[in-house]
Structures are given as C-alpha cells and as structure tokens.
Amino acid sequence: MHLNARRELTADPWFVTGAALALLVVLLMTAAPWLAVHDPHDMNFQPLSPPSSEHWLGVNDGGMDIFSELLLGIRNTVAFGLITGITALAIGVFIGLVCAWFGGATDNVLMRFSDVLLAVPSVMVLILTAAFFRPTPFALGLLLAAMAWPTTAKAIRAQALVIKQSLHVQAARQMGASGLYIIGRHMMPELFPLYLIGFAAKARMAMFMEASLSFLGLFDPSRKSLGMMINYALKYYYLDIWWNWIIPPIVCLTLLIMTVTFLAVSLEKVFDPRLKMT
Amino acid sequence: MKRHMKSTGRTQYILAYLLAALVMMYVSYSLPRWLPGDFVTAMYASSHVTLNAEQERDLRAYYTERPGFGRYLAGFFTLNWGYSYAFLTPISDLILGALPWTLLLMGGAHLLSMVFGFVAGVEAAWRRGGVIEKAGVGSMTILEGIPEIGTGIILLLLFALHLGWLPASGGETAYAAYSMGPWLLDLAAHLVLPLTTLFLAYFPGNFLLTRGSMVMVLKEQFLETARAKGLPPLRIRYAHAARNALLPMVTRFGLRIAFMVTGALVVETIYAYPGLGTLLFNAIAMRDLPLIQGIVLFSSLAVLFVNLGLEFIYGRIDPRVKHAS
Numbered sequence: 147m148h149l150n151a152r153r154e155l156t157a158d159p160w161f162v163t164g165a166a167l168a169l170l171v172v173l174l175m176t177a178a179p180w181l182a183v184h185d186p187h188d189m190n191f192q193p194l195s196p197p198s199s200e201h202w203l204g205v206n207d208g209g210m211d212i213f214s215e216l217l218l219g220i221r222n223t224v225a226f227g228l229i230t231g232i233t234a235l236a237i238g239v240f241i242g243l244v245c246a247w248f249g250g251a252t253d254n255v256l257m258r259f260s261d262v263l264l265a266v267p268s269v270m271v272l273i274l275t276a277a278f279f280r281p282t283p284f285a286l287g288l289l290l291a292a293m294a295w296p297t298t299a300k301a302i303r304a305q306a307l308v309i310k311q312s313l314h315v316q317a318a319r320q321m322g323a324s325g326l327y328i329i330g331r332h333m334m335p336e337l338f339p340l341y342l343i344g345f346a347a348k349a350r351m352a353m354f355m356e357a358s359l360s361f362l363g364l365f366d367p368s369r370k371s372l373g374m375m376i377n378y379a380l381k382y383y384y385l386d387i388w389w390n391w392i393i394p395p396i397v398c399l400t401l402l403i404m405t406v407t408f409l410a411v412s413l414e415k416v417f418d419p420r421l422k423m424t
Numbered sequence: 425m426k427r428h429m430k431s432t433g434r435t436q437y438i439l440a441y442l443l444a445a446l447v448m449m450y451v452s453y454s455l456p457r458w459l460p461g462d463f464v465t466a467m468y469a470s471s472h473v474t475l476n477a478e479q480e481r482d483l484r485a486y487y488t489e490r491p492g493f494g495r496y497l498a499g500f501f502t503l504n505w506g507y508s509y510a511f512l513t514p515i516s517d518l519i520l521g522a523l524p525w526t527l528l529l530m531g532g533a534h535l536l537s538m539v540f541g542f543v544a545g546v547e548a549a550w551r552r553g554g555v556i557e558k559a560g561v562g563s564m565t566i567l568e569g570i571p572e573i574g575t576g577i578i579l580l581l582l583f584a585l586h587l588g589w590l591p592a593s594g595g596e597t598a599y600a601a602y603s604m605g606p607w608l609l610d611l612a613a614h615l616v617l618p619l620t621t622l623f624l625a626y627f628p629g630n631f632l633l634t635r636g637s638m639v640m641v642l643k644e645q646f647l648e649t650a651r652a653k654g655l656p657p658l659r660i661r662y663a664h665a666a667r668n669a670l671l672p673m674v675t676r677f678g679l680r681i682a683f684m685v686t687g688a689l690v691v692e693t694i695y696a697y698p699g700l701g702t703l704l705f706n707a708i709a710m711r712d713l714p715l716i717q718g719i720v721l722f723s724s725l726a727v728l729f730v731n732l733g734l735e736f737i738y739g740r741i742d743p744r745v746k747h748a749s
Contacts, residue, residue, distance in 0.1 A: 261440035267727045269686045270720045404569030
C-alpha cells in the first residue's frame with residue numbers, strides 16, 4: 147500500500163505543487179540569515195523609505211527593514227504551526243490508540259471528553275488566555291494543541307479499531323505478542339498516513355490562527371509575525387506602500403497556508419480509507 | 425445495533441455541549457481569580473484606559489469579590505455582565521448593540537455559501553470528469569488556501585481604496601438620517617465587501633465537501649433503482665441523491681467553528697464592521713478586560729448554542745436518527 151501510495155502521490159499535481167512550495171519555504175528559512183542582511187529589530191534606518199538595493203522591500207514606519215521582518219515573520223508562523231501540529235498529533239495518536247486498545251469505559255470517557263473539547267471554540271480560549279496571562283507563543287501553541295487533538299484522536303481510533311480486528315494482528319496476538327509490541331510493531335506503522343493527514347490539518351489551522359491572532363494584536367508587539375506586519379502596514383494605506391509593505395506579508399501567508407492545504411488535500415485523497423474502498 | 429448507537433451518540437453530543445457551556449462559564453468566572461499579585465494595577469498600567477480612583481476601586485472589587493459560581497451564573501442570565509471602563513457603558517449594552525451586525529454578516533455569509541456551495545457541489549459531482557468540474561475543483565482548492573486576511577485586504581485595497589466603488593469601513597453611513605429605501609442601500613453597500621470576503625472563505629469548503637460526498641452517493645444502488653423507474657434526472661439528483669450529501673455539510677459546520685470564528689473576527693476588524701469582532705479588537709487594543717471576557721463568553725456560548733441547534737437539524741434531515749429514537 148505504501149509503495150503504491152508513493153507513486154500515486156508523486157503523480158498528483160497538488161502534492162507536487164505543495165511539496166515544491168514546502169521546499170521553497172524550507173530553503174527560504176535556512177537561507178534567512180544570509181538573505182536578511184539587516185537585523186529585523188534594528189530601528190536605525192530612514193523610516194518609510196522606498197525599496198532600494200540596500201532594503202529590498204523598503205523600510206517601515208519604525209525604521210526597520212521590511213524584508214528582514216518578513217523572513218523572521220515566516221519563521222515564527224511556521225514554528226508555531228510545527229509546534230502545534232506535532233503536539234496535537236502526538237496527543238491525538240496517543241489517546242486514539244488508548245481508546246482503540248482498551249475500549250470500554252476508558253474509551254467512553256475519553257471520547258465524551260473529546261466531544262466537549264470539539265464544541266469549545268478554541269480561538270476564544272486562546273484570546274482570553276493571551277489577554278489575561280500574556281503567555282509566550284510557544285505556550286499558546288501548546289494550549290491550542292491541547293484543544294485541537296480530538297479530530298485526530300477520533301480518526302486514529304476508528305482506523306486502529308479496524309486494524310485491531312485484522313487477521314495479522316489476531317495472529318500476532320495468538321502467538322503471544324504483548325499489547326505494546328502489537329501497538330508498536332503493527333498498529334503504529336500502519337496508521338502512518340493518518341499522521342500525515344492529521345499533522346497537515348492541524349498545522350494549517352495553527353498557522354491561520356497565529357496570523358489572525360497576531361493581526362488582532364494578541365502577541366508580544368516586538369515579536370515579528372506576518373499578521374502583525376499586515377496590521378501595522380494597513381495604518382499607512384494612504385501612502386504608496388501597498389506593493390512593498392502590505393502585499394508581501396499577505397502573499398507569504400497565503401503561500402504558507404496554500405502549501406499545507408495542497409498537501410492535506412492530496413494526502414487525504416490518496417490515503418483516506420473511506421475513499422479507497424469505493 | 426448501529427441505529428441504536430447513533431441515537432445515543434446524538435444525545436451524548438447534546439450533553440457534551442451543555443457540559444462545554446458550563447466549563448466555559450466556569451473558566452470565565454475563575455480565570456481572573458487565578459492571577460497572582462495585584463492584577464488590576466498590572467493590567468491597566470499598560471492600557472490606554474486611565475482609571476480614576478473610584479473606577480479602580482470598583483474594578484478591583486469586581487475582580488476580587490467571590491460571589492460564588494451560582495451567583496455569577498444568575499448574574500449572567502440577568503444580563504449583569506459588568507461594566508466597560510474603556511467605553512464607559514455596561515457590557516451588555518455593547519454586546520447586544522454589536523450582535524445584530526455580526527448576525528447579519530455571518531448569517532448572510534453562511535447562508536449564501538451553504539446554498540451556493542451545495543448546489544455547485546451537487547452539479548459538479550453530477551458532471552464528474554468534465555472540464556468544468558475539474559476546473560471548479562482546482563480553483564476551489566486554490567481558493568481554500570487563501571486566508572481571509574489575504575482576500576479581505578486585497579478586496580479592500582482594490583474596491584474601496586483604489587477604485588472607490590464601495591465604502592471601506594463601518595456598517596452604515598454615520599449621521600446620514602436616510603429614509604428606509606436609501607438606508608437599506610447604504611447597509612447593502614457597506615455589507616458587500618465583508619460578506620464577499622467571508623463567502624469566498626466558506627464557499628470552497630462547502631463546494632468540495634458536497635462534491636466529495638455526492639460522488640460517493642452517486643455510486644449507491646438506490647440511484648440505479650430511481651433511474652430504472654424512469655424518474656426525471658433533476659428529481660434523482662436532488663430528491664434522492666443530494667439529500668444524502670447534505671449531512672456531512674452539517675457535521676462539518678461544527679468541526680470548523682474554530683476556523684470560522686477566527687476568520688469572522690479578522691474580517692470584521694479589516695472593514696471596521698461594527699460587530700462583535702471589531703468590539704473585541706478594540707477591547708484587546710485597550711486592554712479592557714471585563715469587555716474581552718464578556719465577548720469571549722458570550723460568543724462561545726452562542727457557538728455552542730448553534731451547535732446544539734444543528735444537532736436537532738441533523739436529526740430532522742437524517743431519517744435514520746429520527747426513526748431510531
């Protein structure tokens with residue numbers, strides 16, 4: 147299945163585009179120290195100067211190099227997405243497997259708890275926490291992950307139940323394999339496609355949230371982020387800065403969201419067991 | 425067996441929502457009380473709001489008194505939500521004043537995107553493999569990758585600021601004192617851009633999901649039967665097939681709340697639309713904590729309420745749930 151999937155994925159234009167974009171983002175982030183020649187926090191340039199060979203995208207109202215800000219902003223948004231995506235995935239996989247393996251009361255309690263979490267609008271909890279406690283972005287990412295795992299857990303649980311009933315797992319059981327061995331050796335590898343789907347969906351949601359919350363001004367104002375850049379730039383819309391100050395962070399944010407969207411769409415298409423059957 | 429499980433599943437969801445509502449209210453009640461130190465001074469030191477001695481005392485009393493959760497709940501249901509020191513207005517007035525705008529904008533966007541997304545999705549699935557269908561799926565997947573911040577600001581720059589066709593901010597022209605007809609036109613002119621932004625954000629998801637589930641439904645055998653009976657295609661498409669493709673859209677609504685609320689917040693802020701999102705943005709900018717708390721709690725409960733309503737609708741449109749109970 148995995149070999150076939152690889153061929154299917156590389157033949158899917160969405161996957162190829164998404165992967166190419168992801169590669170571009172990784173390259174941009176690794177090359178950032180060389181590309182961004184100015185310190186993005188350095189405020190010693192002529193404010194609101196237009197793009198030049200020294201400042202590729204000009205200088206903002208605070209006298210900071212926009213291009214350097216942009217690169218750091220991309221990095222912060224991606225970092226937030228990765229932290230949230232990985233944490234939410236880890237919690238979701240763990241709880242999904244526990245539910246599928248033990249069943250019964252454990253399963254029931256955990257699934258009802260995840261229903262409660264699903265019903266809570268997580269952005270509101272984030273706003274409240276950010277406004278009252280001023281946590282670090284890292285802590286906010288973890289908090290978002292702590293609220294975002296239920297969908298992943300439910301998908302993992304459903305598929306793990308199917309695998310648990312499959313012949314080779316029953317055979318392994320019959321030969322006296324321990325629960326941990328079966329979960330580690332059989333179930334976790336076979337669930338691999340679901341990890342990718344879950345991670346892509348969560349990372350997308352997290353990056354979208356980060357951009358929106360920083361646009362609303364809920365993060366530390368000195369932290370560079372795409373949302374905050376857009377918010378600041380919009381205050382100067384009457385100057386002729388739209389093409390070098392407003393549009394670049396929008397384009398970067400859109401490219402980031404598109405990257406994960408394309409990957410998620412393609413992974414779902416190739417791996418979704420429900421679509422496979424028909 | 426399966427039917428039985430489904431019906432208990434629904435009631436459990438309803439219980440889950442009620443529990444979630446209680447949890448949200450408890451968090452909102454206890455959050456300020458968990459903060460260490462002199463919270464009022466710490467918060468308002470960096471705020472745009474300057475308090476006089478009396479206001480500061482009131483606020484401190486509001487946050488340090490421990491009325492008990494029961495009292496707090498009773499206060500909430502009697503619209504006693506506290507006082508905003510930035511707007512110098514009771515919070516209930518602010519929230520209830522902003523609510524109609526948000527309902528108009530979000531309700532309109534959801535209604536339009538659901539109806540059009542559904543019809544377009546059904547038609548696309550019916551024409552599976554055609555050029556139009558492929559182009560539709562492709563462009564919608566791309567549109568799904570553009571966040572509301574992007575579409576919102578580009579539409580604002582283009583149509584409001586560059587071309588000047590539509591107003592850039594607000595929900596109506598202030599102090600215009602229009603009569604009924606021009607007033608409605610004025611409302612519509614202010615609504616167009618934010619509504620379009622949200623529509624563009626919600627439409628692709630509804631379209632892609634409906635198309636996906638419709639493609640699966642179209643493989644079912646009962647459609648062969650319908651066709652064999654000689655029913656007209658339009659009737660097969662909508663009365664027989666599309667009805668079954670409606671369910672995932674309702675389910676998805678609940679799952680996408682996090683995205684949708686965030687998006688609506690941002691869009692209202694971009695266009696300074698006078699709804700709850702802009703109110704929340706201003707409250708955050710001024711660090712007006714009682715107001716932030718009030719809006720967060722109110723909108724969370726509204727979301728839960730919508731979800732609860734959807735559960736009932738779900739039971740209505742899925743006959744399996746109805747017959748099981």
